[in-house]
C-alpha cells in the first residue's frame with residue numbers, strides 16, 4: 001500500500017506531497033531549503049535544551065591553559 005504524505009517545508013512553507021513507502025523522508029522541499037536549515041543550526045538560531053555549550057568550551061580552555069603551563073615548567077627544568 002502506498003501512502004501519500006503531505007508535509008510543509010519548515011523553511012519556505014511549501015507544501016509537498018511525498019510517498020512514505022521509501023522510509024525516512026526529508027522534510028525539506030529542496031536541497032536549497034535543507035542548506036538554509038543547516039545554516040540556521042550552525043549559527044545557533046535553533047537551541048536545544050540541555051547542558052550549556054559555553055560551559056564545555058570554558059572547561060576545554062581551562063584544560064588547554066593547564067597543558068600550556070605544564071609544558072612551560074618542563075622547559076624550565078634543566079633535567
Ligand SMILES: [Zn+2]
Nearest residue numbers: 009012029033
Ligand atoms: Zn522549502
